Every structure is written in C-alpha cells, then in structure tokens.
Amino acid sequence: MDKQGNLVIEAKYDDIYDFSEGLARVELNGKWGFIDKKGNFIIEAKYDYAMGFSEGLARVELNGKCGYGFIDKKGEIIINNEYDEIGYNEKEELSKIKLNEKYGFIDKQGNLVIEAKYDDAWDFSEGLTGVKLNGKWGFIDKKGNLVAETEYDGIWNFSEGLARVELNGKYGFIDKKGSFIIEAKYENALGFSEGLAGVKLNGKYGFIDKKGNFIIEAKYDYALGFSEGLAGVKLNGKWGFIDKKGNLVIEIKYDDIFNFSEGLAGVKLNGKWGFIDKKGNFIIEAKYENALGFSEGLAGVKLNGKCGFVDKQGNLVIEAKYDNALSFNEGLAGIELNGKWGFIDKQGNLVIEAKYDYAWDFSEGLAIVVLNEEYGFIDKQGNLVIETEYDVVLDLIKGVGYDYIGFEDVDENCCYSEILKFDTNLFLLKKGEELKLKNLN
Numbered sequence: 538m539d540k541q542g543n544l545v546i547e548a549k550y551d552d553i554y555d556f557s558e559g560l561a562r563v564e565l566n567g568k569w570g571f572i573d574k575k576g577n578f579i580i581e582a583k584y585d586y587a588m589g590f591s592e593g594l595a596r597v598e599l600n601g602k603c604g605y606g607f608i609d610k611k612g613e614i615i616i617n618n619e620y621d622e623i624g625y626n627e628k629e630e631l632s633k634i635k636l637n638e639k640y641g642f643i644d645k646q647g648n649l650v651i652e653a654k655y656d657d658a659w660d661f662s663e664g665l666t667g668v669k670l671n672g673k674w675g676f677i678d679k680k681g682n683l684v685a686e687t688e689y690d691g692i693w694n695f696s697e698g699l700a701r702v703e704l705n706g707k708y709g710f711i712d713k714k715g716s717f718i719i720e721a722k723y724e725n726a727l728g729f730s731e732g733l734a735g736v737k738l739n740g741k742y743g744f745i746d747k748k749g750n751f752i753i754e755a756k757y758d759y760a761l762g763f764s765e766g767l768a769g770v771k772l773n774g775k776w777g778f779i780d781k782k783g784n785l786v787i788e789i790k791y792d793d794i795f796n797f798s799e800g801l802a803g804v805k806l807n808g809k810w811g812f813i814d815k816k817g818n819f820i821i822e823a824k825y826e827n828a829l830g831f832s833e834g835l836a837g838v839k840l841n842g843k844c845g846f847v848d849k850q851g852n853l854v855i856e857a858k859y860d861n862a863l864s865f866n867e868g869l870a871g872i873e874l875n876g877k878w879g880f881i882d883k884q885g886n887l888v889i890e891a892k893y894d895y896a897w898d899f900s901e902g903l904a905i906v907v908l909n910e911e912y913g914f915i916d917k918q919g920n921l922v923i924e925t926e927y928d929v930v931l932d933l934i935k936g937v938g939y940d941y942i943g944f945e946d947v948d949e950n951c952c953y954s955e956i957l958k959f960d961t962n963l964f965l966l967k968k969g970e971e972l973k974l975k976n977l978n
Contacts, residue, residue, distance in 0.1 A: 557589035560610065571595070571612075580612040631661055631679055640668070642681075651681035665713060667692050676700070676715060685715030696728040699747060710734070710749075719749035730762035733781060744768070744783075753783035764796040767815060778802070778817075787817040798830040801849060812836065812851075821851035832864040835883065844872070846885075855885040866898040869917060878906070880919075889919035 552564035560571040560579060570582030571590075586598040594607045608614055631642040631650060641653030642661075657669035665676045665684060675687035685692075691703035699710040699718060709721030710729075725737035733744040733752060743755030744763075761769040767778045767786065777789030778797075793805040801812040801820060811823030812831075827844075829837035835846045835854065845857030846865075861873035869880040869888065879891030880899075897905040903914045903922065914922050 554589060558593070558610075560590055560595075562587045562589055562595070569597070571610075579610070580608065633658055633660055642666075642679075650679070651677065663695055663713075665695070674702075676713075683715070684713065685711055693728060696730070697732070697747070699729055699734075701726050701728055701734075708736070710747075718747065719745065727760070727762050730764070731766070731781070733763055733768075735760040735762060735768070742770070744781075752781070753779065761794075761796055764798070765800070765815070767797055767802075769794045769796060769802075776804070778815075786815070787813065795830050798832065799834070799849070801831055801836075803828045803830055803836070810838070820849070821847060829862070829864050832866065833868070833883070835865050835870075837862045837864060837870070846870070855881065855883075863896075863898055866900065867902070867917070869899050869904075871896040871898065871904070880904070888917075889915065 550563040550565055551567070554562050556574065560573060562569055562571055563582065565582040568582040569584045569587040570578055571580040571587070573579050584597040584599055588596040590610065593609060597608055631644055634641055634643050634649075634653060636653040639653040640655045640658040641649060642651040642658075644650050655668040655670055656672075659667040661679065665678060667674055668677050668687065670687040673687045674689045674692040675683055676685040676692070678684050685702075689702045689704055690706070693701040695713065699712060702709060702711055702721065704721040707721040708723045708726035709717055710719040710726070712718050723736040723738055724740070725742075727735035729747065733746060735742050736745055736755070738755045741755040742757045742760040743751055744753040744760070746752050757770040757772050758774075759771040763781065767780060769776055770779050770789070772789050775789045776791045776794040777785060778787035778794075780786050791804040791806055792808070795803045797815065801814060803810055804813050804823065806823045809823040810825045810828035811819055812821040812828070814820050825838040825840055826842070827839035831849065835848060837844055838847050838853075838857065840853075840857040843857040844859040844862040845853055846855035846862070848854050859872040859874055860876070863871035865883065869882060871878055872881050872887075872891065874891040877891040878893040878896040879887055880889040880896070882888050893906040893908050894910070895907040899917065903916060906913055906915050906921075916922050
C-alpha cells in the first residue's frame with residue numbers, strides 16, 4: 538500500500554520483501570521473482586529462492602543447487618550457480634567460493650580471480666585473507682599472491698598492524714607483507730593491545746612492543762592485555778595491575794580480576810567481588826558473590842544467590858532477584874527467572890518475557906534465543922524474526938571465522954539444521970540439505 542493506505546499492488550503473493558533498488562522480490566506458487574512498484578513482473582517467478590538487489594545484482598537459486606548465482610535487473614545471468622557455495626561479503630570486492638571441496642574467490646562480475654585450490658579460507662579483511670593448504674596456514678592478497686607462505690600451524694587476525702602466528706610450537710608476529718617482525722620464539726602470545734603484546738618466555742609473561750623489545754620484564758605467571766592503560770598481572774596466585782612502563786600501580790593482592798571497563802575493574806578479595814578505580818581505591822565494596830564488568834553504566838552483581846545491577850556509585854538500581862544475568866548491550870540485558878530467560882531495560886522493566894531456555898546478548902538489534910533446544914533470533918520487541926527451529930547457530934565473526942553455538946564440535950559435512958549469520962540482517966538457513974537465505978531488510 539502507499540502512504541495514504543491505498544492497496545497499489547494486489548495481495549496475491551505467498552511472501553514478499555521490501556523494495557530494493559526499485560524492485561521487490563516476491564514468492565508466487567513456490568517460486569521467486571521480482572516486481573516493480575506497479576506490480577508488474579520484471580523478472581519471472583521461476584527461482585527456488587532469491588535475495589534483494591544490491592549494486593545492481595541479486596543472488597538467486599535455481600534447480601535446487603546449493604550454490605547461488607547472480608542476475609541483473611533484466612533477469613540475465615551474470616554469475617552462474619556453478620559453485621558449491623558462494624560467500625557473501627558486501628564490504629569487500631571479492632567473495633569466497635567453494636568448488637569440489639576447495640576454496641577460491643570471485644569478483645562481482647563472477648570472474649574467478651583466485652583459483653579454488655585451498656583447503657580452507659577466511660573472508661577478506663583489511664586486504665588480506667587467511668588460507669589453508671596441506672594443513673598449513675598463510676595469507677594471500679586480493680590478486681592471490683602469497684604474502685605469507687602457507688607454513689604456519691596457526692594464524693590469528695591482524696591487530697594493530699601485526700598478526701600472531703604459530704610456527705613449530707612457538708609464537709611470533711608478522712606484518713602484512715608476511716615478514717617476521719617479531720621472531721617466533723615465545724611459548725605463548727596475546728594479540729597487540731594499546732601498542733603492547735603479552736608474551737610468555739621461559740614460563741613467565743611480560744610485554745613487548747612492536748619491534749619485539751621487552752618493555753615489561755617477563756616475570757609474571759600470567760597476564761591480561763592492556764585496557765584503558767592498565768593490564769592485569771598474576772604472581773604467586775594473586776592479581777594486580779601494572780601500567781605501560783611496568784610500574785605496579787595496583788598491589789598484587791586480589792584473588793581474581795577482570796580488566797578495566799568504563800573506568801572501573803572488578804576484583805575478588807577474600808571470596809567477594811567489588812570494584813576499584815585506577816588508583817586501587819574501592820569504589821564499590823567487595824561484598825558480592827560474583828560480578829560482571831561495567832557495560833553501558835551498569836554492572837551485574839550477585840547477592841544472596843540472586844543477580845541484580847549496580848551503578849558506578851554502588852547503588853543497587855535493579856533489584857537482585859534474578860537467577861542469572863548478562864551484561865547490558867544495546868540497552869537491554871538478558872536475565873534468568875525461574876529457569877527461563879528474557880530481557881530487561883535499564884529501569885528493570887521486563888521488556889521481553891522470560892520464556893526462553895537461554896539467550897545471548899543483543900548485537901546489531903538481534904539476540905539469539907533457545908527454546909526446546911532449538912535456536913532462533915528475536916528483535917528488541919521480542920518478535921521472532923527467525924523461528925526457533927534450528928539446532929545450531931554459526932555466527933560469522935569479522936569475516937574471519939565462525940562462532941559455533943549449539944555444538945562443541947561442528948562437522949561442516951553433516952546435515953544439521955543451522956543458522957549462518959552472514960551480516961546484520963542476512964542469514965543462511967539450513968534444514969537437512971535444503972538451503973534458504975533470509976534477508977530481514
């Protein structure tokens with residue numbers, strides 16, 4: 538209908554989506570096509586599934602093939618659905634494809650830019666992607682050039698210009714040209730954070746700069762990365778905090794800690810949790826059985842077996858009455874009540890009924906929920922935008938890897954019922970061998 542409420546396109550379709558680039562995808566008699574704003578079919582409803590147009594192309598499925606092809610606005614096939622899989626990465630000009638169990642990359646015109654020869658591959662990020670060949674990992678650029686040979690046992694994301702790599706059981710750092718900037722000689726390593734990285738040498742942790750110089754001596758039993766200028770360090774079973782010069786600014790006396798967040802750090806002392814400032818002063822007394830870090834001005838705490846929330850002055854602003862709680866994210870926090878999960882706002886109002894078996898934080902407007910051991914997504918109004926009928930959620934993280942929710946070990950060759958989150962509003966839904974893309978736009 539239009540803004541005056543007039544029905545301008547007849548209500549006759551099985552399913553419809555919003556207009557994108559002048560066309561709307563519609564389902565009619567089990568097939569998908571595209572109509573214009575007058576309701577005329579511009580592209581015949583003949584596809585098993587279709588996605589909306591983006592940059593002049595739309596992804597379509599035909600003849601039940603698991604791979605997807607692309608058509609233009611005239612319905613002409615620009616990229617054939619000849620691949621077993623085609624990835625989706627709207628922020629990059631290359632998309633990952635899978636062909637005969639090998640991975641490569643195509644451009645937006647469907648040209649095979651990088652041969653499908655790798656055993657595994659990430660999506661491109663910051664101009665590079667990790668690839669696996671014969672059990673070893675390396676990095677390639679967008680022309681397929683190996684900038685870091687496939688020789689590493691493990692690789693991690695680039696952080697502050699350097700990537701952590703594992704070689705022969707030791708850890709070091711390479712730059713985006715694949716050159717070792719810091720030799721692989723450490724027993725363990727953390728990623729760079731605020732210009733420094735924690736490393737383990739001869740059984741002890743210290744911190745190095747990006748030239749590999751020890752800025753802070755390796756003398757601690759364990760360490761956390763720097764956050765807000767301070768890093769937690771552990772020595773003889775107790776924790777404290779150091780600054781970037783290695784000065785001990787908060788005494789090593791705590792049973793446990795977590796990093797500073799919003800100016801305060803949670804610390805455990807004599808079996809109770811409280812919060813300290815960067816001078817080590819207790820801002821919130823250590824009297825709680827457990828605590829979460831501050832997020833959006835509030836921190837979850839546990840008192841007398843129940844969870845509530847305190848502000849930065851230590852006021853209990855949301856009563857400790859919940860069985861469990863998550864941190865606030867995007868204005869809402871997951872809470873457990875009588876064995877079921879829902880969401881509250883910062884005033885403690887229950888805005889989404891506690892009826893789920895479990896829930897995760899909101900991210901980009903959606904939260905994963907579990908009901909009867911099956912997974913789906915809800916929006917902030919509590920509407921199920923993807924029904925709870927899936928066994929596992931595979932959430933694509935920063936175009937690099939997957940976070941498997943639902944199974945500890947996921948065999949990608951098995952026929953699970955899955956949700957793969959590609960982007961904010963784009964999901965690949967799998968039930969057995971049947972695949973379906975869902976775009977919430």
